[in-house]
Amino acid sequence: MTWTLADRVRGPVYEPGDDGFAAAAAGFNLSFAPRPDLVVTATSVDDVVEAVRFARSAAMRVSVQSTGHGAEAPIESGMLLSTRHLDHLRVDPDTRTATIGAGVRWKPVVDAAAAYGLAPVTGSSPAVGAVGYLLGGGIGPLARSHGFSSDYATGFTVVTGEGEVVEADADTNPDLFWALRGGKFGLGVVIEMRVRLVEVTSVYGGSFFVDTSDIERMLRGWIDWTAGADERVTTSVQVVGFPPLPEVPEPMRGKLLLGVRFAFPGDTTEGERLIAPLRAASPVYLDMIGELPATELGRIHNDPTDPIPAYVHGNMLDRVDQGLGTAFLDVVGPGAGDSPFFAGELRHLGAATGRDVPGGSAVGGRGAGFACGFVSAAPESFASEAPAAAARWDRTAAPWIADVNNPNVVSQPITAERVAACWPDDIRERLGQVRRRYDPDGITAGWWQR
Structure with missing residues (x-):
């Protein structure tokens, strides 16, 4: 079945035993050696769409990884979808926003914003993937003065669990936008986010x-x-x-x-x-x-x-x-x-x-x-x-x-x-409703529910 997916995506697809499989699956925490059934290294939005649709047809869970800093449990089956090559980044000094691809770490965002006297509200480590960190909220060195990092998200582009590309912001799919600011998993695959920058030099x-x-x-x-x-x-x-x-x-x-x-x-x-x-x-x-x-x-x-x-x-x-x-x-x-x-x-x-x-x-x-x-x-x-x-x-x-x-x-x-216990009862219940709407089969729940 793998060859049909490899024929549809531009990025490499690895199975266990292939050269490059271990390197493509590796994360930051070396205590885990991921052993998924497949590793897909996406190079475009279309690759993510095809990978999610394939996983859904095969009843296969998808774990998403950029830098792998967030891995806290072993991945022993399913698909590992690597987004590290989705590394586009754009800073607009007029609107004071940064458009950040799913594979971008915070350090390039910090450097690009600094050229305009601006800064993102980041975590403690500039080497962490920006999207994965922000989806959980994010507590950084400016937490008390500026709040959670996710408070500065203004929009997301997401591939849903059914393989559709949707936008989420305050006006478009606002329920998904609400959930992505802290909901962490089971909400599709984020391929891009927009964040508001602050005037901190x-x-x-x-x-x-x-x-x-x-x-x-x-x-x-x-x-x-x-x-x-x-x-x-x-x-x-x-x-x-x-x-x-x-x-x-x-x-x-x-x-x-x-x-x-x-x-x-x-x-x-x-x-x-x-x-x-x-x-x-x-x-x-x-x-x-x-x-x-x-x-x-x-x-x-x-x-x-x-x-x-x-x-x-x-x-x-x-x-x-x-x-x-x-x-x-x-x-x-x-x-x-x-x-x-x-x-x-x-x-x-x-x-x-x-x-x-x-x-x-x-x-x-x-x-x-x-x-x-x-x-x-x-x-x-x-x-x-x-x-x-x-x-x-x-x-x-x-x-x-x-x-x-x-x-x-x-x-x-x-x-x-x-x-x-990561959410109070009312938020957890509402998150469940949003997850079922945008990922009814739980395809993108990943390692969190394993």
Whole structure:
């Protein structure tokens, strides 16, 4: 049956065992080795249409992948549709919008917008695929000042589960437009989106680190500070154990440090005033905060740019207090012992993330005040040790964990219950109705429902 599809699409079609199959299927998380029945590398809208129609006729689920950063579960059957070659990008400075193909990463969008004194509201990593990230909402370094990244979407071009090309915006198919801003999956294959750009040319931001002995003091100081934090400031903290490897900068090599990430889209003088209480909360070991051009926002979090094996577990949190701080330190702090997680993060939300867009959106977790995440990079822990530690965290942190999570935060383990909890009941029910309308056979549900 494969040859009929290969005859209809211009991009390559791979079956298991073909040269190029593994490379075409590979994602960012090396702990998963995707084993679909087919990999289709689309080079045009027509390729996507033909691939979806073929999958529907064969009763085959479609998993869509651009960069593969979002893969949190194995793909063991069906079709993997790669959109990485749909990489067209256009910035219109007059309307302050960017038209972004499904294969584009955030970095080219950032660079193209900067030429006009504009910027997209992105995530923490410029290497992540723009479309896949935004479909889940998107929490970036400007979250409190600007909101979820999906709040800036103005339109989408989608291939539905029946293989039809449709537009979705506030006036055309508004139900689908509502769902795509946060609904993540089962809504067809997005081949293009339009996003509104903002006038941000620089921020006062970056990160500073405290040494092991000051981790608890800094964490508790940050928690207290967030209670009155300026709505224009977005911060997060991460405890990370840096490996003793030559590629790690010498001051960090082999050390357990806490990093404070800070972003204020304003002038340096005001930024220094706003950060002063944090800098005074404990001795600072390394300070890398200053004026950053918008093209360098990725330096605030310095997320990995090369594929790695990882087990990631995340939650949205209603609030954070000193009790939660104690639980967090028990997982990744200096006394955590043999915890499988080498890094743990708390992100401060609220302010603009708590305000929905006109007409509403399907973003999950909008009412949460914080988000947390833990990462293990030890493959030997992925089968049992890391999942057990994640379950212990969920039990301990239950008083703080929000009832509603977010599909970009939920991470592993992917279960039906955890996915369902990514939206409140009313949004989840409405999403189901929209999914059934635009993908009645569930063709594009992909790995989320496997």
